[in-house]
Amino acid sequence: MPTLAEAAPPLAPPEPARPPRRRGRFTPYWLLLPGILWLIVFFALPLVYQASTSVQTGSLEQGYKVTWHFATYWHALAEYWPQFVRSVLYAAAATVLCLLLGYPLAYLIAFRAGRWRNLIMILVIAPFFTSFLIRTLAWKTILADNGPVVHALNTLHVLDVTGWLGWTAGDRVLATPLAVVCGLTYNFLPFMILPLYSSLERIDVRLHEAAGDLYARPWTTFRRVTFPLSMPGVVSGTLLTFIPAAGDYVNAELLGSTDTRMIGNVIQTQFLRVLDYPTAAALSFILMAAILAVVTIYIRRAGTEDLV
Amino acid sequence: MDQYEPGRLTPPQLAAVRRSLRSGRAALTRRSLLRASAGGVLTAGGLGALSACGIPAAGRTPGGTAADDRSAREKTVNFSNWTEYIDVDDSGKRHPTLAAFQRKTGITVRYTEDINDNNEFFGKIKPQLAAGQETGRDLIVLTDWLAARLIRLGWVQKLDPVNLPHAFAGLSPQFRTPDWDPGRAYSYPWQAISTVIAYNKKALNGIEVRSVSDLLDNPRLKGRVGFLSEMRDSVGMTLLDMGKDPADFTDDDYDAAIARLQKAVDKGQIRRFTGNDYTADLAKGDFAACVAWAGDVVQLKADSPDVDFIIPDSGYVTSTDNMLIPNKARHKTNAERLIDFFYEPEQAAALAAYINYVTPVDNVKPWLAKIDRDAADNPLIVPDKAMQAKSHAFRSLSQKEETAYEEKFAKLTGA
Numbered sequence: 001m002p003t004l005a006e007a008a009p010p011l012a013p014p015e016p017a018r019p020p021r022r023r024g025r026f027t028p029y030w031l032l033l034p035g036i037l038w039l040i041v042f043f044a045l046p047l048v049y050q051a052s053t054s055v056q057t058g059s060l061e062q063g064y065k066v067t068w069h070f071a072t073y074w075h076a077l078a079e080y081w082p083q084f085v086r087s088v089l090y091a092a093a094a095t096v097l098c099l100l101l102g103y104p105l106a107y108l109i110a111f112r113a114g115r116w117r118n119l120i121m122i123l124v125i126a127p128f129f130t131s132f133l134i135r136t137l138a139w140k141t142i143l144a145d146n147g148p149v150v151h152a153l154n155t156l157h158v159l160d161v162t163g164w165l166g167w168t169a170g171d172r173v174l175a176t177p178l179a180v181v182c183g184l185t186y187n188f189l190p191f192m193i194l195p196l197y198s199s200l201e202r203i204d205v206r207l208h209e210a211a212g213d214l215y216a217r218p219w220t221t222f223r224r225v226t227f228p229l230s231m232p233g234v235v236s237g238t239l240l241t242f243i244p245a246a247g248d249y250v251n252a253e254l255l256g257s258t259d260t261r262m263i264g265n266v267i268q269t270q271f272l273r274v275l276d277y278p279t280a281a282a283l284s285f286i287l288m289a290a291i292l293a294v295v296t297i298y299i300r301r302a303g304t305e306d307l308v
Numbered sequence: 309m310d311q312y313e314p315g316r317l318t319p320p321q322l323a324a325v326r327r328s329l330r331s332g333r334a335a336l337t338r339r340s341l342l343r344a345s346a347g348g349v350l351t352a353g354g355l356g357a358l359s360a361c362g363i364p365a366a367g368r369t370p371g372g373t374a375a376d377d378r379s380a381r382e383k384t385v386n387f388s389n390w391t392e393y394i395d396v397d398d399s400g401k402r403h404p405t406l407a408a409f410q411r412k413t414g415i416t417v418r419y420t421e422d423i424n425d426n427n428e429f430f431g432k433i434k435p436q437l438a439a440g441q442e443t444g445r446d447l448i449v450l451t452d453w454l455a456a457r458l459i460r461l462g463w464v465q466k467l468d469p470v471n472l473p474h475a476f477a478g479l480s481p482q483f484r485t486p487d488w489d490p491g492r493a494y495s496y497p498w499q500a501i502s503t504v505i506a507y508n509k510k511a512l513n514g515i516e517v518r519s520v521s522d523l524l525d526n527p528r529l530k531g532r533v534g535f536l537s538e539m540r541d542s543v544g545m546t547l548l549d550m551g552k553d554p555a556d557f558t559d560d561d562y563d564a565a566i567a568r569l570q571k572a573v574d575k576g577q578i579r580r581f582t583g584n585d586y587t588a589d590l591a592k593g594d595f596a597a598c599v600a601w602a603g604d605v606v607q608l609k610a611d612s613p614d615v616d617f618i619i620p621d622s623g624y625v626t627s628t629d630n631m632l633i634p635n636k637a638r639h640k641t642n643a644e645r646l647i648d649f650f651y652e653p654e655q656a657a658a659l660a661a662y663i664n665y666v667t668p669v670d671n672v673k674p675w676l677a678k679i680d681r682d683a684a685d686n687p688l689i690v691p692d693k694a695m696q697a698k699s700h701a702f703r704s705l706s707q708k709e710e711t712a713y714e715e716k717f718a719k720l721t722g723a
Contacts (some may be wrong), residue, residue: 011322019622048358048361049361050356051358052357052359052361052362053361055358056361056362056363058362059707059711060364060366060438060461060707061460061461061707062361063362063363063365063366064362064363066359066361066362066639068357078723080723083723103344137585137588140588140589140592141592141593144592144593144594145532145592145593145594146592146593169531169533170530170531170576172531172594174579174594175531175579175580254585256580257579257580257722258573258578258580258581258720258721258722259722261721261722261723265722265723267721269718269721269723270718271424271431272427272428272431273427273714273718274432274711274714274715274718275711275714276711276715277363
C-alpha cells in the first residue's frame, strides 16, 4: 500500500486523461444494454406473464383474472407427476447414452483424428443443416417395423430382452420408450460432443507423456489425468443435453406412444388443446424449478462451480 | 464478509458488529434494511404486475367487430389457408383459380399457407382477436369445431348475403344448417372431410377390417392400429360403432366411447394417436389399419397401391373446413367475393379435381366430369345419395363440454 504514494509524484499530468476515462466508465453498460433489453423482453417479461397466468382462473368466454389460485400447482403436480418422472428418466437415460457415445468420439477427434479432424467435426455438425423435425421423422423410417434394423434386432433376440425390461413392446421398436430415448440421444448428441471436444482438445498431450513416464498405464492415465481435466466438458455437455431433453416433446410425439408422453407433451396439450392456460403455465414453472433443482444438485456434486 | 476482517475495523466498529451478531439482529443494519425495503417494493411491484396481466372476456371487442372496409380502394384480399389445400399449376407457384379470380374481379389474392393445425393456429391469432386487434388476415379456413368456437367468442364477422349469391344457391343441402351456424350467417365451407377407415393391404395380410370394432378388438392387429389425435374424429367414429349418433349424444355416451378406446389403449391395441403424419405410418405398413381422412387416402392411393379405405356400415364422420372473416379484417367485401367465387360450379370443379376432398358445392358433377371423369364418379369427392345417408356430423359442444371432453381425450392419449 505505501508504494502508491511514493511512485505517484514524478509522472503526473492527470488533467487531460480524465474525460476519456469518465466516458469509459459507462461503456460496459452501454455494451450490455442490447443483451439486457433482449433478456427483459424475451425472458423476464414472458416469465412474469407466465407466472401471472399460472395463478389465474377463468375461461376464454369470461376472461381470465388473477385470483392467486395456487391450487393449480398442486392439481398439476398430483395429476401429471408420472410424466414429470418419465421426462427426467428419459432425459437422464439419453444424457448417459450421449456421454457413452460422445466421449470416445470426442476423444478420437481431439487426439487421434489427425488430418481427418475437420472432416469428422463437419460430420458431427452436419445433421444441424436439416430441421429437427425431419431428422426425427427419419428415425421412423430407420426403425420401421418391416425395416432391416428391427428385423436384425428380432433375429438376434435383442427385442426379447428389451421387451422383458419394458423398453419395447412386442417385436417392434417404434412407439416404445426405447424409440423415444434413441431419438433424444440422437438429436442431442452434438450438444454433448462439442463441449467434450473443446475441453479435451485443450489438454496438453505432454501430460499424457508425463503420465507414461511415471509408469501409468493408458487406463490409469485416462482415469487420473484425461478424465479429470475434461470434467468441464462433461458437465457442460451433460447440462446441454439433459436440460433440452427433459423439456422435449417432439421425440415423444413422433416416436412414442400413449405411455411414453413426456411433460412437454402435457404442457402442449393443456395449452393448445384443452385451453387450460393456468395448468400449462404452472406445469412449465414446475418443470423449470425441477430442472433447476436437479442441475444445482448435479453441479454441487460435480464440484465444478468455477468451471461452468 | 471480507470487509469485516478484524484487522481493518476500529475497536468500536468491531464491538458494534459483535453486539449486533450476539443479539441476533445482524440483519437489521441500515444497508440490509434498505435492501429489504427495496426487495419489498420489488415484490409488491411484481405482484402488481402479475395481477395486471390476464385476458379480457371475449365478445366485448373494443370499437366493434368491423374495421373500416378498404375493399373499394385496395384491390387485395389476404387469404390464409392450410398447406396443399388449393390447386397449383405445373410451375408449382401459381394457383389457377386465384388467377381466374383476379382476371374476373381485378382483386389480387395474397395467398398464405400458414395454417397447419387448428389448435396451433388458434393459439397464434388468439392474442390479437382477444385484444380486439386485426390479425392481418381477411379470410381464414378452420375446421368446424374451431369455427364454432370463434363464432361463440364473437371473433368473426357476419357475412353480407348480398355478396354471396352463388354461395347461397350452390351450397349442398347437407351443409346448410350446422347447429353451430344455422343458415351459414358467419361461415361457408371450403371443403368437407370424410373420416373413414384406411388400411394397408400388404400389412393386413388377409385380416378383414370392416368396422371400428375390428380395429379395437382384433388381437391380430395388436399394436398396428392408429387413431387420430382429433378428438371428434376418433370419438365420433367410436360412437357410431357403438350405435350412437355423434350429432346427438350424452355425457354418458361420450364416457362409454372413451372407456372403449381406453381398453384398447391399455391392452396395446392402439399404437399411436396421430395428426397428419399417419400417412407415413400407413404407407410403410407400421399401421395395418387406422382412422383416416378420405382426402389423404385418395392422394395416398395414387402413390402406394397397397393403401385403400372402407366406409363402415355404421357410418362415418363428416366435418367441414370453413371460410371465416375474422374481426377487424380490412377487406371484408373482397373476402366475401372470393368466397362466392369458389361457389361457382366451374371453379369448385377445378378445385375439387385438384385436391380430392369432398366439394361442398351442389351440381359440380357435370363440370368435374369435363376435367376428370374418375374424380366425378368418386363418391369420396362427389358424395352420392348412399354416401350422404351414412354421413354424420359431430354436434357442437358448449364451452364447458369442450373443456371436459378434451381433458378426457387428452388423458386417453397419455395427456
